[in-house]
Amino acid sequence: MTLLPAIFLAASLTAAPVPLRTAGGPAARSGEAESAGARFAVVCLDADLLACSPCGASLLEFNRTVPPDILEERVVGVLSFREDAAVPDPRKARLARTRWTGYCRANGIRFRAAVDETHALDPLSERGMTILLFDAGAGILKRWTAPFGPGVLEDIIRSLSVKKQL
Amino acid sequence: MKHRLVFALFVLSAAAVFATGKDLPAVRVGLEELAAIGGPESDALFLWTGISVDRDGNVYFSDALDCSLKKFGPDGALLKRAGRKGRGPGEFDKPVGLAVVGERVYAWDLYDRSVQVFDRDLDYRLTLPMPGSVDALAVLPGGEIAACVRASLVLTKVVVFRPDGTPVREFDLTDPKDEMAPGSISLAVDPSGAAYYGYLFRNLVEKRSLDGERIWSREILGAGPGVSGNVQGIPLPAETCILSLARDGRGRLFVLGGSAAGRPGRDVFVLGPEGAVLGSFVLPEPSHSVYFDHRDFLYVSADGGVTMKKYRVTFK
Numbered sequence: 001m002t003l004l005p006a007i008f009l010a011a012s013l014t015a016a017p018v019p020l021r022t023a024g025g026p027a028a029r030s031g032e033a034e035s036a037g038a039r040f041a042v043v044c045l046d047a048d049l050l051a052c053s054p055c056g057a058s059l060l061e062f063n064r065t066v067p068p069d070i071l072e073e074r075v076v077g078v079l080s081f082r083e084d085a086a087v088p089d090p091r092k093a094r095l096a097r098t099r100w101t102g103y104c105r106a107n108g109i110r111f112r113a114a115v116d117e118t119h120a121l122d123p124l125s126e127r128g129m130t131i132l133l134f135d136a137g138a139g140i141l142k143r144w145t146a147p148f149g150p151g152v153l154e155d156i157i158r159s160l161s162v163k164k165q166l
Numbered sequence: 167m168k169h170r171l172v173f174a175l176f177v178l179s180a181a182a183v184f185a186t187g188k189d190l191p192a193v194r195v196g197l198e199e200l201a202a203i204g205g206p207e208s209d210a211l212f213l214w215t216g217i218s219v220d221r222d223g224n225v226y227f228s229d230a231l232d233c234s235l236k237k238f239g240p241d242g243a244l245l246k247r248a249g250r251k252g253r254g255p256g257e258f259d260k261p262v263g264l265a266v267v268g269e270r271v272y273a274w275d276l277y278d279r280s281v282q283v284f285d286r287d288l289d290y291r292l293t294l295p296m297p298g299s300v301d302a303l304a305v306l307p308g309g310e311i312a313a314c315v316r317a318s319l320v321l322t323k324v325v326v327f328r329p330d331g332t333p334v335r336e337f338d339l340t341d342p343k344d345e346m347a348p349g350s351i352s353l354a355v356d357p358s359g360a361a362y363y364g365y366l367f368r369n370l371v372e373k374r375s376l377d378g379e380r381i382w383s384r385e386i387l388g389a390g391p392g393v394s395g396n397v398q399g400i401p402l403p404a405e406t407c408i409l410s411l412a413r414d415g416r417g418r419l420f421v422l423g424g425s426a427a428g429r430p431g432r433d434v435f436v437l438g439p440e441g442a443v444l445g446s447f448v449l450p451e452p453s454h455s456v457y458f459d460h461r462d463f464l465y466v467s468a469d470g471g472v473t474m475k476k477y478r479v480t481f482k
Contacts, residue, residue, distance in 0.1 A: 048470075050213075050231060051213050051230050051231055051260070053259065053260060053276075053277070091206050091469065094206035094207065095206045095469055095470060095472050097206075098206050098207075098208070098209065098212060098472050099212055099213065099231060099470075099472070101209050101212070102209070102212025102213065102229070102231035102232040103212070103231055103232070105212075105232045106231065106232040106233040106234070106250070106251045107251060
């Protein structure tokens with residue numbers, strides 16, 4: 001399986017370099033330059049499982065724990081959906097988008113998502129949610145699969161908050 | 167436009183007379199699509215679970231994905247959206263059904279041991295405690311309300327209560343010693359107060375009296391489901407049997423087959439009031455539900471619950 005589609009999907013959603021805000025923290029005050037758009041997380045989800053409460057528990061915990069500025073600027077979702085490979089149906093992708101809209105409305109999801117019409121990332125959401133940590137220069141740095149063990153969300157936050165040394 | 171409509175009707179009719187392959191006669195049914203709500207380009211519905219139509223033709227939905235109740239006018243316009251995610255009054259985690267009874271709308275959640283009551287404007291009124299999570303609810307001829315309530319994985323009770331929540335009586339629908347979980351149970355009531363029950367995990371449709379005495383029972387799918395695993399030591403079936411059932415104004419019972427049927431969510435078996443299987447037909451798209459309003463229009467889901475379609479049903 002290639003992860004290229006994930007990079008394209010993520011890149012399309014984070015096309016404009018976004019300064020990493022640190023809410024006026026020590027790094028910003030000291031004037032350190034930060035790596036704009038250097039790291040981002042791709043959250044791979046199955047749109048057909050959004051209504052499954054146990055399946056969605058990790059997603060909601062992720063959305064609740066990760067600071068809003070990171071969710072909005074450093075996280076993108078990739079939605080997989082089921083489709084008969086022999087009979088591609090463009091409505092299926094639109095339905096996946098519609099379901100995501102409803103899910104976001106009820107749960108206050110703060111990151112954007114794109115639908116993976118290539119199905120290249122389907123295996124990553126087969127058993128629930130997978131999060132990939134990308135670095136613009138180095139590719140995939142880490143990978144976590146839900147349910148998350150202790151410390152994983154802190155690890156994700158730390159990884160997405162890291163600053164590039166000049 | 168007219169030609170397209172005629173063609174669509176022809177296609178639907180052709181689909182509807184297709185036999186299910188269960189040695190049942192094909193019922194010649196015409197399905198004329200009259201209206202639809204929602205769709206992939208709309209944000210009206212996301213995953214509707216329950217539906218009910220009031221005497222004025224307003225259509226109410228519970229939506230499990232945005233944790234809401236919605237009211238649409240007879241013209242399909244959204245009139246009101248109520249509810250949000252949560253466990254408090256007027257809130258839902260996974261609303262799975264609702265029923266309009268007179269001026270009240272009764273709604274229930276997959277995970278709550280209660281029924282929430284709203285008025286027809288979807289303003290929250292009160293919560294009625296139940297002895298378990300509710301599968302289905304229907305109004306009895308005298309105005310009392312019957313609910314199928316899951317007291318445990320294997321035990322489902324029928325609880326009869328007055329509209330204000332006062333309990334009247336209850337009886338066990340399933341045997342607590344059963345080895346297999348029955349799953350969610352569908353319910354429809356006839357004018358005598360007798361009730362029809364359909365079991366999600368059992369190849370079983372039955373009719374019972376007001377007091378729970380079995381009048382008849384039928385296996386309509388040919389075979390029951392196999393076992394796929396277990397929860398808390400209780401075997402869980404590999405397939406679904408009866409997804410939903412509904413009764414039309416002429417007393418015919420429409421039973422929607424699950425994955426154990428030939429075409430999951432599409433095979434509809436038509437039974438007479440005494441349990442005779444009259445035949446079957448096939449819905450154009452898979453649905454999780456069948457529902458008839460007081461004018462005998464059929465409502466089913468499409469697009470995995472993003473769309474509702476309303477049909478006029480004609481028997482030929």
